[in-house]
Each structure stands twice: as structure tokens, then as C-alpha cells.
Amino acid sequence: MSTVAAAARAFAWDRRGADVQLCRSRSRLAFVREAVDAARTFERFGVKLIHPSTDQAAAIVQAMQAVVTAGGRIAPLPIEQDSLRAIQRHLLHVAAELTPAADTLPDDLAARLPGEVLRRETVRILALLPPIDQQVRPEKVAVVEAAARQLGVEDRGVELLRQAVRGQHKRMAMSMMRRSVAHYWSPTGKARLRDWLDMVRIMLPPIPGIYSMLRNEALLAKYQALGRKPATTLGYALHRFYMERGFPLPGEPKSFPEGWGKHEVYHVLSEYDSTLQGEMLNAAFSGGNTEKLCMDLLLATLLQFQAGRQILPGPHPTGLLQPDAFFRAVARGAAMNVDLLAGAWNIWSVVDTPLDELRIRFGIPLLSDDERTNLIRAEALIV
Structure with a gap:
């Protein structure tokens, strides 16, 4: 999953040797070729911290x-109400919970929300809501589209929602994959030929004798040396993260490309583990941080881990969303002053x-004792 995570470990579920079928109806190489030519991209992403009046x-x-009510036509679910409260706390920073004045969009929405950043972040927040009911109802997506029109915003999240409503999951996966190759797989932030070849290598089934040639x-020596650094350092923590989970180090035959190490760094910095819940939170954290893959990460993980849609390779359970932890993770990532995927x-x-x-230098909000307790209970915290 890259989510999933990426979504964030979108491509990583066969690390332990499973042969993941990315597209049953076509060859892996054809899937990669389509990914290269996938749909248009949007240049501006990333959750920005806003402090509205x-x-x-x-x-x-x-x-x-x-x-969440589809303009007053559908009663909101408890998890949707919890999500609205969590968004108010963590993304809108309101001191006291606000009660919605109505179940319809404000007629004066554009007048009350001036400025490009405020409008864009509002649309992104709205785009995260339709998957929460596990249905991704067209009526709810239509309200997001209407709000985007009022605010004059065109955003990647709205486009992904349209594709989800139409069931265009392969199209979504291909565009996400192409973008991930550039910003996750490549250490430079630009997709090189060798990065595409690495993708092909990962997708091919095991071939006796071939993997030994790819070492x-x-x-590998650089990453092995991290294990000899002082125990307090990022390098040591990163090496430990790989070793304790049985992930091959970059340079090993079955490893992911070196650029994917940034995904593992997100885990180490955020303290979210590599369990399903941990991956969901790490995707939220990294999506909140990055300008490049924000809505890809956030919507992929909500669609796959909450709505149960098979967007990316790997598990696609339903109902994993824990609203307070998820939107807190988005806010923690957004608070960072360094974009790890910027290139x-x-x-x-x-x-x-x-x-x-490093956490202090990067501006990462620390987890409270209560948060740690809840994350441990959810098996989502690195311990």
C-alpha cells in the first residue's frame, strides 16, 4: 500500500515475499506503461495549517x-460527527466546538472565505469526508464539487473523488503510482529511468538467480552502518525500524528503492508503527506534510482502509478510521517546517x-501521554 499509507506503503505488502498481483486483467508491465501515461496532475498540494476566524x-x-448530510438528505453517522469534531480541534483550531447553522452550503461561502489558501484548504477538508461513511455517495461528492465551484478551487482531491464515485480505481492507482515513483521511489524528486526499472523489478515474480544479481x-553498506551509530540518532532508529520488522535494507535484492526510505523516516519521526492502523496514521502524517502527494495519500488511505476500496495493492479493510488520531496525525504532519518529499x-x-x-527542529508536535496510551492500545505506536 503506499497506504496503503503512501498510500503509503502502497507497494510494500509483498516485502515479506508475497507475490502481489497489481492488475489481474493485464500484465504488470502493461500496468506500468499505463501509469506513465496516466491522467493529468495538479501542481499544488499539501495541507496548510489555517487559523480561521x-x-x-x-x-x-x-x-x-x-x-456529510448530502445537503440535508442523509442523516450523518456517528463517525462522521466525530470526524467533524476532530477536524474542528486539529485542523480549524477552534477553542469551542461549533454547531452547524444548517445542513446546506452557505450561500455566502465565497464571501466568508477570502484568500486562495483558506479556500483551497477548505476544499481539501471537504474532500476527505465522503469516504468516511464507507459508501462514497455521489450526493456527498456533489456537495464537495459545489463548494469547490463556489470557491473557485480546482483540486486533486476533488478529481480523485470523481474517479472513486465512478469506480475508476485502476485509473486512480495508475496516476498515484506514477506520482509516487517521482516523489517516493526516486531520491531526487524526479522519476528517472532507473526508478521505473526498479518498479518493474519489484512487480516481477521471483526469478531464481536474478535477485542475487541486483544486490x-x-x-547496503551505508544502511548497515546506520546500526552502528549512537542509539539516540535518527540513523540508528531507522536501521532498527527496518531490522525489527524484517524489511530488507536498501541495496538488498528484494528491497525497495532508496527513495522509499523517506517513507520509513516518516514512521520514525511520527512514531506511528507499520501495523494497519499505524500505516493509516503515517499516511495521514506524511499527507499533511508533503506538497506533492497530499491528497493522494490522504484519500487513498481513507478509501482503502475506511471505505474498503481496492485502490492500491494490499489489504483493503473497512472501518479502520479513528477520527481523532487520524486528523491529529494530519495536523502533526502539516506543522512540520520541512517537506521530506520536496526533492x-x-x-x-x-x-x-x-x-x-530532530523532531523539535522540524516542528513536529509531540504526542501526549494520553495519545500514547491510545495509540498503544490501537497497536499503532512504535515502542
Whole structure:
């Protein structure tokens, strides 16, 4: 999953040797070719922390209510109500919970929400709501589209919702895969030929004798050396993360490309584990952080882990969303002052830095004791 995570471990569920079928109706290579030519992309992504005024927050809350009720036609589920409360706490930063004034979009939504950033973030928040009921109802997506039109916003999340409503899951997967190759698989932020070849290598079934030829001794030695660094450093924590979970280190024959190490760094920084719930939260954290794959990560994980849609390879359970933890993870990622997937950031520049110091330097909000207790109970915390 890359989610999934990526979604965030979207391609990683065969790490332990399972042969994942990415597309039963066509060859893996054909799937990759289609991914290269997949649909158009949007240049601007990323959750930005906003602090709306009370009136602006009230307008956003009413718009959220309009989405989950499909304009007053459907009673909201308890988990949708919990999600609206969690969004108010973590993404709108309201001091006291606001009650929606109506079940329809405000007629003056655009007038009350001036500015490109505020409007864009509002549409992104609204786009996260339709998968929460596990149905992705067209009526709810239509309200998101109406809000986007009022605000003059065209966003990747709205496009993904349209595809989800139409059942265009393969199309979604191909566009997500193409973008992930550039920003996750490649250490440079640009998809190179070798990155596409790495994708082909990962997707091919095991071939006796071939994998032994794919070992990168120099790269493997660099990652093995991380295990000899001081125990407080990011490098040591990253090596430990790989080893304790049985993940092959970059450079080993069955490993993922080096750029995927940024996904593991997100885990280590956020403290979210590699369990299903941990992957969902790590996708939320990384989606909140990055400007490149924000809505890909957030919607992929909600569609696959909450709505049970098979968007990306790997498990597709239903009902895994824990609203407070999820939207808190989005906010923690958005608070970071460094985008790990922007292309310029390099793991090796900070592997000797103490992990606690790095979290402070990057502006990552610390988890409270209560949050840690809840995450441990959910088996979502690295311990």
C-alpha cells in the first residue's frame, strides 16, 4: 500500500515475499506503461495549517455538515460527527466546538472565505469526508464539487473523488503510482529511468538467480552502518525500524528503492508503527506534510482502509478510521517546517542528529501521554 499509507506503503505488502498481483486483467508491465501515461496532475498540494476566524470556521463547519448530510438528505453517522469534531480541534483550531447553522452550503461561502489558501484548504477538508461513511455517495461528492465551484478551487482531491464515485480505481492507482515513483521511489524528486526499472523489478515474480544479481553492496553498506551509530540518532532508529520488522535494507535484492526510505523516516519521526492502523496514521502524517502527494495519500488511505476500496495493492479493510488520531496525525504532519518529499531534503544530512532534537527542529508536535496510551492500545505506536 503506499497506504496503503503512501498510500503509503502502497507497494510494500509483498516485502515479506508475497507475490502481489497489481492488475489481474493485464500484465504488470502493461500496468506500468499505463501509469506513465496516466491522467493529468495538479501542481499544488499539501495541507496548510489555517487559523480561521470564528465566522470563517463556522462557514467551514456548515460546509462540512452539508457534505456529510448530502445537503440535508442523509442523516450523518456517528463517525462522521466525530470526524467533524476532530477536524474542528486539529485542523480549524477552534477553542469551542461549533454547531452547524444548517445542513446546506452557505450561500455566502465565497464571501466568508477570502484568500486562495483558506479556500483551497477548505476544499481539501471537504474532500476527505465522503469516504468516511464507507459508501462514497455521489450526493456527498456533489456537495464537495459545489463548494469547490463556489470557491473557485480546482483540486486533486476533488478529481480523485470523481474517479472513486465512478469506480475508476485502476485509473486512480495508475496516476498515484506514477506520482509516487517521482516523489517516493526516486531520491531526487524526479522519476528517472532507473526508478521505473526498479518498479518493474519489484512487480516481477521471483526469478531464481536474478535477485542475487541486483544486490547493491555500496548502498547496503551505508544502511548497515546506520546500526552502528549512537542509539539516540535518527540513523540508528531507522536501521532498527527496518531490522525489527524484517524489511530488507536498501541495496538488498528484494528491497525497495532508496527513495522509499523517506517513507520509513516518516514512521520514525511520527512514531506511528507499520501495523494497519499505524500505516493509516503515517499516511495521514506524511499527507499533511508533503506538497506533492497530499491528497493522494490522504484519500487513498481513507478509501482503502475506511471505505474498503481496492485502490492500491494490499489489504483493503473497512472501518479502520479513528477520527481523532487520524486528523491529529494530519495536523502533526502539516506543522512540520520541512517537506521530506520536496526533492531537496536528504536523509543522509541528518542521520547523525539525535531523534528528539530532530523532531523539535522540524516542528513536529509531540504526542501526549494520553495519545500514547491510545495509540498503544490501537497497536499503532512504535515502542
